[in-house]
Amino acid sequence: MQFPALIVVGLAIVLSGLAPVVRAQGPPPSPQTLPSPQILPTPQRPEFVVPSGLPRYDLAVRIDPAGRKVKARERVVFTNRSKVSVSELVFHVYPRYKVPDKDRKKLAKTMEVLRLSPEEAMDTVGERMQVAHVFLGNRSARFDFDPRDGTILVVPLVEKVPPGGRAVAVIDFTIDLPEQWGRWGNHQGITYLLNWYPVLAHHDDRGWARTPFVPWHQPWYQEAGHYTVLVDLPAGQVVASSGRITRRQDGANGWQRLTIKASPARDFALVCSNRFQTLERTVGSTLVRVHGFPENAGNTRRALDYACEVIPLYEKWFGPYCDTEFEIAPSFFGWNGNECSGLVLIDDRVMRLPTAGQRYLDHLVTHETCHQWWWNTVGTNGYAETFMDEGLVNCFTALRLDAKYGRNGPLITWPKGLSWMPTIGREDLRLAGYYGWRRKGGSGPIIQDLGAMGNLNTLFSLAYDRGGKVVEMIHNRLGEVRFFAFFHKLYTDYSYKTLYYADFKRELIAFDPKGDWGRFLENWVEKHSETDWAVQHVQVGPASKTDADVRQVTVELEQRGQMTEPTVVLCRCPDGELRVPIWPDRQSYEVPGAQVQRQGKRWVVTMDAPGQPSQIEVDPDHALLDAQPDNNRWKPEISWRLTPLVSPLDLSPQFQAYDRVSLVAGPFVDQYARAGFKTGVQRVNNWQVIGWAGTEPALREAIFGGEATLFHTPAAGWATGFFYEEGLYNFYNDKRHSGGRFFLRRRLLESSSFIVDDPVFYEFYYGLGNEFWPGDDGRPVEQYLGAVGARYRQNTQFPYWDPVQGEIFEIAAEYGNALLGSKLDYARVVGQYGLVRKVPESWGILPNSRFALRAYGGWSWPDSASLFRLGGGQRLRALDLTSQEGSSVWLMTAEWRFPIWREINRDVLDHTLSFRHLYGAAFYDVGQSYLKGHWGPVVHGPGFGFRWDVLLFSFLERATLRCDIAQPIGVRGGPVIWFGINQVF
Structure with missing residues (x-):
């Protein structure tokens, strides 16, 4: 665009972020607390039954942030807890990973979704760990790396270790820390070490589980262990780590030595910086410590508040927190949050969120803290059964935030006077992606390994979104008291063990033998069955002769899916509402104010409504993962919004209601340097209609136009639609730029951006005028x-x-x-x-x-x-x-x-x-x-x-x-x- 359009672009940028004018409404941050001296007396630790024979790790580590180097010696004690003899020790050495050439484009596109450049986060050098020596006893030992996976270290044993026997190995290694975002590195004053040391692969009667490293998620599958770590590092460095710092000693030349114990813990992670400022508070028997940069002090305080809210809640739901200390710290790794044992890391960009984004910070702290119960204490196979921690935690996070903010409370809460800015409901964001994935043809069982899932979109849709809703449907069936009683039992029985899906299934069936849980889990988790309740017909009778405020309402429901889940029918009236439970295992029954009759896959509900009904809805609380949420209502509903600035964000699929039509209207500017008034109506992932009138300064014209698109028509991955724009008047001459097209497009790769067209596609079109597509x-x-x-x-x-x-x-x-x-x-x-x-x-x-x-x-x-x-x-x-x-x-x-x-x-x-x-x-x-x-x-x-x-x-x-x-x-x-x-x- 030419110079006059600078004003348009500048206006868009300025109006998109006026948050400092007035601070957002919300809970105030916690009062100022004193910086931590790193070592404080901690309350008494809760009691757990710790399995015998867990591996022991003793590490002596020297961290040189200035030289970006870690040098370490690790002593590992392995106890054979299986029924078979062991002839070798197998370790995961993840820092030896190097991105294969064939995977670089895919990984780069994944980083693009995370808004990171490969320059910032793709370590093309790789193989950052060098293993210098391995000793068995006092003798140097041979070691090899798996030829199919360089992140697996194999140490052959001189003698086989029988069941109950032990082997001791000592490993000398160094790590070069790249100045890039990632699991291990040093960037902008923070040194971060996640999954950084040789850790024993999971071992059982089937042998060693040589699970591959997956750079775009967390494939961890390992036993809990006992850790004692001696860390030498510069004295000005503040450390956040798994476990507890039990001793601090001053060293020579401005260095310090810390003794850290984490026993037991699922892993050992550490971050440090000389810029950390620390806030802390004791909640119950846990000392909570949050580190952050001075410029992000507000979010550091909020993170402390949120952690202190959820720890007592999770202790009530599941049982005591596993340790006496819990820490949160910022890091640079690209995704938004990462759980470690006793430690949660929050991406630096999240710690820099505007005040309007505090609810997202709350969401993230809630989610990652929950992993201390479900991943750290109760372990899972993160590679093959991601659902077993992420699905559970996704559900628990939703239950907590539903209670605090409402089921679909906005994630972005703008300050007073700016409520017209784009926002998104938490449930809309959570499920719009899942339903979009389904519209593209996505399907499959929840239980499958990361290699079979292949990408983040499928992983999030299955393990997180579908998996979380499946656990919520268990909550819906059991009721809150029995639901948490079941998970409390799991937490008690599987602490510091590994909870597999087979165990989960067996335990749920045993807990509730009458619940038909085998069929439920087989269809929802092992297959991709669905439920689809639909309001087929509603008949409203005249007012009652005995009570003018009462009307008889007959509702016909139909179940169009394979799974008939219990639900509720809501009749909403001006002066009240009536809820009628639908119990699929009953044929006909009565409840106060209503009768229910089952006719095959149809249910007829006759109710005495307390007035003229304004809406009839099945599953009003959205407890179910309904295949077609559009047909759950009698009358269509529209999510509409008037705004003084319609931006590309307002019309993007990520900012729409997932279960109803969305409408937004107001003045606009866009990436094509057009400005004026725009209206957009859409049903996300189905269709979109947009109209506008205004000016296009680059062409010196007054314009009006519109476009409409049918997504996934005529098939998944296709789009059909039209675009047209008319030049009404040219301010300099009589040459007007007008035109448009009808098109049929095959979308081979969709853009993750709100403002960029699809990167890979082909289309056929019929065009008229001089401009066949936007920007032409x-x-x-x-x-x-x-x-x-x-x-x-x-x-x-x-x-x-x-x-x-x-x-x-x-x-x-x-x-x-x-x-x-x-x-x-x-x-x-x-x-x-x-x-x-x-x-x-x-x-x-x-x-x-x-x-x-x-x-x-x-x-x-x-x-x-x-x-x-x-x-x-x-x-x-x-x-x-x-x-x-x-x-x-x-x-x-x-x-x-x-x-x-x-x-x-x-x-x-x-x-x-x-x-x-x-x-x-x-x-x-x-x-x-x-x-x-x-x-x-x-x-x-x-x-x-x-x-x-x-x-x-x-x-x-x-x-x-x-x-x-x-x-x-x-x-x-x-x-x-x-x-x-x-x-x-």
Whole structure:
């Protein structure tokens, strides 16, 4: 866009984050507490039955944050608790992981979803651990790495260890700490060590479980152990770790030695920083300690508040917390939260959330703290049965937050006066992703390993979302008292053991023999069966002759799924409501105010309603995972909102109600530099209709337009729709830019961004006018066109906001004639190819810089018609949109993108907008147009630009704000300035 659009973009950015004007309403942070001296007397520890023979780990560790190096000696005592002899010891050594070349694109795309660049979080060097020596007893021992998985260390034993026998191994190793986000590293003053030392693989009668490392989740499957750790590190470092610091000694040259005991614990993790400030509070028998940076003090206090709220609640639900200390600290790992034994790590971006995001922080602390009961104390097979901790914890988190904020309370709570800003209900966010995954054809059992799931979307949809709702349906069936009695029993019986799905199933059947739990779990967990209650018909009778306020209402329900779950029918009236339970195991029965009759898979409910009903709804509390929540209501309901600024976030699927139609309307600005008034109506994952009127400054026009899309039509992964925009008036001349298309698109890869089109797709279209899709400004307006065509895009560049690597290929071809509505018969083909490559560090020029190259070309027939523009913010940037038009064009671009200021990390507007990096770009565009048998002048366009890498709401959206200035050479004209979002290519 040209210079006038700068005001539009600036307005969008400023209005999207005015949070510092007024602070958000919500619970105040806890009062100031004193920094911890690291070692304090702790209350008496709760009693647990600890299994005998758990492994013992004694570590002596030296952490050098300045040198980014860890040196350690580990002594491991293994006791064979199985019934078979052991001839080798098998360890997981996760820091030896190196991303295979074939997995880099997939992992980069995963990081993109997390709003991280591979430069920030992909360790391409890998193999950060070096194992120097292994000793068995006092003798040096041979060791090998599994040839199929370099993260598995195998130590053959001299003699087999019989059942009940022991083996002792000593391992010397070092770890190089990359300056990147991840499980082990050192970044911006924090050293973090998660899953960093050789840990024994799980062993039982079947032998050693050699589970692979999965970088995009937590494949941990290991026994709890007893840890004693001696840590040498600089004296200014404040440590957060598993276990308790039992001793601190001053060392020479400004170092310190800490003795830490964690016994027993599922793992041992540690983070440290010389910038941590510490708050603490004792709740019950647990000392809770939260560390944070000074600039995030408000969220540090809130995290302490939330932890102190949930620990007593979980102790009431399940049993005592497993230790006497619990810590929370920030780290840099990319996903939002991570559980460790006795320690929860919160991503730095979450700790920097605006005040409006405090409920998300509450959600995260609630979820990760719960893992101290379900993962740390009660262990699981994280690789093969992720549901066994994540599904349970997802349910418990929902129950706690439902009680505190309401079932679908907003996750983002803007301050008074800004309530019109985008927000999302917690349940909407939780389930919109699941139902979207189902609409795309997703299916499968909850119990399957991470390798079979293959990606985060499937994992979250199955183990977290579906799994959490399955546990909630157990809650719905058992009732609250019996539900928590069951989980209290599990916690007591399986503390410091491993709870498998088979155990869970057996225990639930034994706990409630009449509950038909075998069939329930087989259909919901082992298969992908569903329940689908529907309100089929409602008949409202006249007022009662004896009581004018009472009306007889007859409701016909139908069960269209495989699983008939117990539920409730709600009749809502102006002066009250009536709830009628639906018990599938009964044929006919009466309850106060209603009768229920079952007829196969239909239920007829006759009730005496306390007035004229305004709504009839089945499963009003959304206790079930209903296959089609739309048909649960008698009358359709709309979630609507008027706002003074409609942004792309307001219309994105992630910000819509998952179970009803959503409507939003108000003034808008968007990524295409349009501004005006916009209305959007949609049923998320099904259809969307948007209309607008306003102005497009880059084209100097007043406009109106609209678009409609049917998603997953005619099949999953497809979209059918239309787009049209009419130029009403041009403020400078009589050339108006209008047009649109009907299309059928196959979405091969959907964008995770709110503002970026699908990166990989092909589509067929029928277009009219001069603009066939949003942002299609490459067609002059001399002729009105009508054509059929096809279009293909494959964009493997990552990340989308500022690619560091990858390629883009686009091509479109179309044919038009009078029968199709065109003023001339023509053929038109346009395409481009671009690539981005990092500059090799061996070249010695600025690190983190990259080269980008592009070739663009277009051809059309006849050659007497101008069907291409050479100039524009996406093409030759030294020309405006009206210069050098032709029937054919070619363009070449070379661009060097280099850092000017990295790691800015400055937040404004109460952390709503964050500036991460500032890059410069030196570019050279050169191109030429052809018309009526003659080539125009070759236009050279050297230029320079700035690129601001910005984050919205910490991790919600990420974009590059672009400003380019270029001077044409070869034609007359002064410099041209363009503004835009994200890189040109």
